[in-house]
Amino acid sequence: MTTKKILPQITERIQVAKSRLFTIEQIDLTFSNGEKREYECLAGKGRGAVMIVPMLDKHTMLLVREYCGGTHTYELGFPKGLIDAGESAVEAANRELKEEVGYGANNINLVHTVAMAPAFFDAKMTIFLAEDLYAEKLPGDEPEDLELVPWPLADYRQLLQEPDFNESRSIAALLLVKDHLGGIL
Amino acid sequence: MTTKKILPQITERIQVAKSRLFTIEQIDLTFSNGEKREYECLAGKGRGAVMIVPMLDKHTMLLVREYCGGTHTYELGFPKGLIDAGESAVEAANRELKEEVGYGANNINLVHTVAMAPAFFDAKMTIFLAEDLYAEKLPGDEPEDLELVPWPLADYRQLLQEPDFNESRSIAALLLVKDHLGGIL
Incomplete structure (x- = not known):
């Protein structure tokens, strides 16, 4: 069991949509094995x-x-x-x-x-x-x-x-x- | 304790932002007591x-x-x-x-x-x-x-x-x- 993981590299981060409360970003990732993926992530406003x-x-x-x-x-x-x-x-x-x-x-x-x-x-x-x-x-x-x-x-x-x-x-x-x-x- | 609630009326529903995976809508609401609010809601793609x-x-x-x-x-x-x-x-x-x-x-x-x-x-x-x-x-x-x-x-x-x-x-x-x-x- 490996517990030390190498985080993928974020090669690009683009804001693709935004509203009053939310921001949607696309992040381009390269994993430690060379695999590439595009993920979409949401960010809210606020402090939790x-x-x-x-x-x-x-x-x-x-x-x-x-x-x-x-x-x-x-x-x-x-x-x-x-x-x-x-x-x-x-x-x-x-x-x-x-x-x-x-x-x-x-x-x-x-x-x-x-x-x-x-x-x-x-x-x-x-x-x-x-x-x-x-x-x-x-x-x-x-x-x-x-x-x-x-x-x-x-x-x-x-x-x-x-x-x-x-x-x-x-x-x-x-x-x-x-x-x-x-x-x- | 009241368990039968009157849902607020949605008077307007506007799409305010959209990405590949998510849609953000603004809904205008009138509650049963007359109070009005604007809420933002997220919808994902998919079937759960x-x-x-x-x-x-x-x-x-x-x-x-x-x-x-x-x-x-x-x-x-x-x-x-x-x-x-x-x-x-x-x-x-x-x-x-x-x-x-x-x-x-x-x-x-x-x-x-x-x-x-x-x-x-x-x-x-x-x-x-x-x-x-x-x-x-x-x-x-x-x-x-x-x-x-x-x-x-x-x-x-x-x-x-x-x-x-x-x-x-x-x-x-x-x-x-x-x-x-x-x-x-």
């Missing part, structure tokens, strides 16, 4: 994103149901958002929690950092576990109040069966937190 | 994707280390790929398994279907568990042979700590399969 698993009490998570433009559906998942300029990830997590669910957290800890689709998209998200909540609402940029959905962590298998609980990052967050808290359930 | 968790034996998963253009790094994860025209998801899973790791599976079962980022990207991936493997190599479009990395399922926590095991869909697949097979470990 956060997702928060808020615990209302030791046994109950808090999810939100929110409109998703990519699929034109309402989807159930954990609160999340982009990191603003000048913010740390943990500050962004606490702000999003206050905006989307109306709570702050006295205790907020990193669970894991995940990548979305490294094959073509360099987007990272940091997942936090938020405990010891207190009521505090901040105005956000949401077009409508999000529906709050409490869910017992012990019923995570039922959550996985919900037809609108689909996002891989929410599924990863659920199972990482379940694994993390498993010993104290 | 598959990811496969191959079990070499009852206790050992098989991962691959593959170059990722989006992050310009080698990443550890489960074999995956796009569904070709005319293929079912399970046929795509078996083909990718043969191309990327050199095995077919006598026993291949759906674990879960996940969405990537429904807020702005309508991309779905079906995760399969592949068991009872047999050696069969198909030529693929990979620029180089992928490094195969066997990993004991019982050591999943060490895998989560690996610095190149980052993709949320691989993390979700790992923990879903661990949960699924948990009873027989």
Whole structure:
């Protein structure tokens, strides 16, 4: 098993399309064995994103149901958002929690950092576990109040069966937190 | 808790950028409370994707280390790929398994279907568990042979700590399969 890999050389990088939020680049690559390929890659704006698993009490998570433009559906998942300029990830997590669910957290800890689709998209998200909540609402940029959905962590298998609980990052967050808290359930 | 949501109306949909693989659209939305927003959404080509968790034996998963253009790094994860025209998801899973790791599976079962980022990207991936493997190599479009990395399922926590095991869909697949097979470990 080789663990030291020689990265392919990027011989050209061309911007092929651009919108307000996204840039699409074509990269020309030469692999260490001489093979050449053209890949397309996406870059977003921004400084990364956060997702928060808020615990209302030791046994109950808090999810939100929110409109998703990519699929034109309402989807159930954990609160999340982009990191603003000048913010740390943990500050962004606490702000999003206050905006989307109306709570702050006295205790907020990193669970894991995940990548979305490294094959073509360099987007990272940091997942936090938020405990010891207190009521505090901040105005956000949401077009409508999000529906709050409490869910017992012990019923995570039922959550996985919900037809609108689909996002891989929410599924990863659920199972990482379940694994993390498993010993104290 | 309301579960019947009124979807916002899409009042306009404009293509704002396009590349070989991706299309970026702007959608103008009016929410049921009258609020208006402009969202950007991405559409890929294609018929969805598959990811496969191959079990070499009852206790050992098989991962691959593959170059990722989006992050310009080698990443550890489960074999995956796009569904070709005319293929079912399970046929795509078996083909990718043969191309990327050199095995077919006598026993291949759906674990879960996940969405990537429904807020702005309508991309779905079906995760399969592949068991009872047999050696069969198909030529693929990979620029180089992928490094195969066997990993004991019982050591999943060490895998989560690996610095190149980052993709949320691989993390979700790992923990879903661990949960699924948990009873027989």
